[in-house]
Amino acid sequence: MKVDRRLIQAIVVIGLATVVWLALTIGLITSTLEPAQRDLLAEQLAPRLALIGLTWVFGLVAIGATLRWLFRRYATAPARLVEQTQVLLAAPKAAPMNHQGTKETKALADVIFQLASQRDSLREDVAAQIAQASAGVQQEKNRLAALMSELTQSVVVCNLDGRIILYNNRARLQFKTLSQAPTLAGGAELVGIGRSIYAVFERQLVAHALESIQQRIGRGAGSPSAQFVTTTQAGQLLKAQMAPVRNVDATGAAAEITGFVLMLDNVTRAFEEENLRDQLLHGLTEGSRSSLANIQAAVDMLAYPDLDEPMRERFLGVVREEVASLSARITDMTQKSTQGLKARWPLEEMLGADVLLATQRRIEARNKRPVTLENIDATIWLKVDSFSLTQALDYLAMRLVDEFDVKFFRLRLQASGARAQLDLIWTGQVMSTETVMSWEMDSMRFGAESTPLTVRDVVERHGGEMWFERERVRHEAFFRFLLPLASVQEQLEATQILHNDSRPEYYDFDLFQTTDQSSKLDDRLLSELSYTVFDTETTGLNPSEGDEIIQIGAARCVNGKLLKQESFEQLVNPGRLIPAATIPIHGITQDMVRGKPVITEVLPAFYKFAQDTVLVAHNAAFDMKFLQLQEKNTGLVFSHPVLDTLLLSAVVHPNQESHRLEAIAERFNITVLGRHTALGDAMVTAEVWLRLIPLLQAMGIHTLHQAREAAQKTYYARLKY
Incomplete structure (x- = not known):
């Protein structure tokens, strides 16, 4: 544990003061003695100076220990009480403070907890009244959520910057099929609250559709919309219908556009089937035209009464051949159309x-x-x-x-x-x-x-x-x-569509108020940024000595909310044996990673998942070192801004003895689930980060730059890997 600088300063001052006091005392005594007496005193004390110095040192140590006890009891304890009180102010619900200090500070902690409990009761009363007053609004909101979830068509709602603020289950599953790495990120790098729709669609295409809608609004259209078809990076053909989201002015009339709704259909198969039918029809038409012409010519010749028998047989042969050819062509078309019919209804x-x-x-x-x-x-x-x-x-x-x-x-x-x-x-x-x-x-x-x-x-x-x-x-x-x-994953997704227990995770209407700013990311407010909170499990603690990542887990925080269902979790084959001593910690065995993708396959998907966000981790230097060591192998540089909850906990709670993840979670009354799994630790870290933001703001730390600067000044920032 690091020693408080003020305690060291106090001991130094006391030590110097005792030296000065001892010197003055000796000077006063010697000034009253005769020269012979002074010589005798010096002769007696000279061999005993080491004993006097040793006695002074022991006395100073005793004084220092006493000061340290008094300091911890009467200085550090109140400081810890202040930090615990700040936690209560920021927490949604008060938790017992478990304060260790003097009798007076313990009594004060109890009173503070009682006040916080009364505050919670008042909050609950106010919340109940607000809930009662807004029951109608909530009912409409639930109807919208239910409608969106039950739709079999993919629906995505975006603000004018193209940031997704709402999507339904069907859209999540469809974006998975559009992903270039569906088995890794599962489409999570394409769809998610706060993500950009331009990861799928060209910006110019969307802008053109919005311009068309604006023109139709200008002409007085009551329900303007636009349609377009585009090819995705994964080679899929998407048909999109766009409708505007408009504000309502004081008179109740629709005002300016604040966003847009996209209703998406994957028409790849339908397009291929239409193209095949066109080809079949064209082939039948062109092939039949010549056969019919030959049959018509032969029939015309057979109509002559004076046609000799060999010639008649010849023309009859032509008719038979052309009829057989036409019949074969029709049979072939029937078989091909049957194949299309068999594929009309997808599994x-x-x-x-x-x-x-x-x-x-x-x-x-x-x-x-x-x-x-x-x-x-x-x-x-x-x-x-x-x-x-x-x-x-x-x-x-x-x-x-x-x-x-x-x-x-x-x-x-x-x-x-x-x-x-x-x-x-x-x-x-x-x-x-x-x-x-x-x-x-x-x-x-x-x-x-x-x-x-x-x-x-x-x-x-x-x-x-x-x-x-x-x-x-x-x-x-x-x-x-x-x-x-059906595969296990398909069963899970089908169950989600049928039972639909996850509606509230898929929308955030507050994002209608956000726009892309021209200022640098460092100058953005912490409350405005999007975060990817991640954690890694590894074969050991020495990234520079050959240890490798065996699991990556991450969650997203957007607009002050943890999006639990927009997560990333992937086991990684490290290409080496997992030490037996580490298995009880993370629970990952060699069999679990056998056949899993290697880190060079996983990192590109994670990089896309974390795009346009700030990375957050607990003891981030450790995790970032593993990512940096893969730069040569993957060509990916994680140049994202990084925040460390370990360092920032030390910023807001400098007097706490521990800044381990479990200790911080306990202070914030956060339930820890899945500890030492990558996704479990990422979820806990995300909860911690959301609790730290208001505490940082209370200290005057509002922007990303200020948070990074404060973190680098802490004692723990000296740790290197």
């Missing part, structure tokens, strides 16, 4: 039980036969085209009813390795393998309705298998479909 993540319920309703409605469900695993998620799959099962049930008068059916679903088994079961007469194959290959027909798709087409569309089996003991038979399971 989607669905709960297996929902697929069976839909099939049950369809078979019962069409065939008037009862269908029961059995052995349904409620945890199975399928990746299927539910429409064509239920259509195929309904078709097979219809054929069984029509040809074998089956009285009832059962549907069964269970997991089988990496796939799921879906069985259509019946009791009664069974058919031959030839009959099954013919049903498989016939186009599906339902009375007057028909489709060129076959059951085999549906199976191939899913990359699965289908066969017929008998159970002779039970006198049962069934069709079994092997279907793909």
Whole structure:
């Protein structure tokens, strides 16, 4: 622990004062003695000067220890009480102070805590009254959040600077498909509160659309909008419809534009299908024109009555050849159009039980036969085209009813390795393998309705298998479909869309008030900046001696809020063994990083995630050293401004004995979860940083430059890695 400079100064002053006092005392005594007596005294004291000096040193040490005890009890304790009181002022809810000091300061701490508790009660009363008064506004806000979340179309709302202030679940998933590293950042480097939409769209394209809207507003259009189609960096074709967000003036009329809404559709597949249909139609038209001309010419020649027999046979041969050619061309087009039809409905993540319920309703409605469900695993998620799959099962049930008068059916679903088994079961007469194959290959027909798709087409569309089996003991038979399971990530995302527990994280309307400023980042207020709070787990503590990153975790803070769902978390293969001694600390084993991307693949995604933000970390010098050592390998220089919560804690709380992350979190009454995981530590550090901002502002530290300057003056800034 560092010693307070004031204590050292006090001991030095007391030491000098005792030396002066001792010198004056000796001088006064010797002035009263005769010369012979002085000589005798000097003769007696000279051998004992070392003992006198040693006694002085011991006395000074005793005085210093006493002063240190008094200083800690009567000077440092009140200073700590001041810092704890500042924490109470900045905290949303008072926590017990646990003050260690004199009886008087402990009593004062109790009184301060009581006042803070009364303040919290008053805050709660005021908050309750405000909540009651704004119930109508909150209801409208909830309706908007619900509407945005349930939409199946991607919606993104931006301010005029192109900063995202709202987006829905569908947009988050769609931006993941646009990412160049979807398995790493998961699209988080493209979409997020406060991020720029220009990471996806060209700035000039958006500006042109806004200009078009302005012109339509000028012409008096009531609901102006603009549309454009663009290609993303990932090669996807996006169709965007833009609508303005306008202020409302005192008269209730719409005023100037403050932002815009983008409704996005990925039209890549639709465009490719349209292009294929155009090519097929063009090929059929051009190829058929010549065939029809040849047929017409041959028919005209055959109309002559005096045409000899060899010539007649020749022209009949032309007709046959051209008809065969035309028939082959039409057949080829039909097959290609069927392939397009099979891909018309994309595979989607669905709960297996929902697929069976839909099939049950369809078979019962069409065939008037009862269908029961059995052995349904409620945890199975399928990746299927539910429409064509239920259509195929309904078709097979219809054929069984029509040809074998089956009285009832059962549907069964269970997991089988990496796939799921879906069985259509019946009791009664069974058919031959030839009959099954013919049903498989016939186009599906339902009375007057028909489709060129076959059951085999549906199976191939899913990359699965289908066969017929008998159970002779039970006198049962069934069709079994092997279907793909949704991946764990797809199940999670589908669950989020269905149950939607994350609405409030996806909007921040306060960003309508922000604009890009021309001033340097250092001059920006701390409350205005966006932050990427990150942490790393490593193989050891010596980055310059070969230790490597094994995990990176990060969260974003925008507009004074921690966006918990806009996070970055990735395990990294260090290319070396993880020391056994470090595994109990971070919990990451060699098996966990085997097959994971190396740091040169992860850092570009993290760099994009942290773009246009200030980096924040606890003991940032350690984490930044690992990033800097990778500059040659990746070509990426993390030139972002960096803030360190360790140093800034020492700025606002210089009298606290510990500035470890756990100690700071305890002072701020922050619950620590996932300690020594990269993302867990990043989340705690972000909470700490948000609590530090008002304390820094109370000390007159308002800008990024002031915060960095204050941090560099602390004792802990001397640490190097």
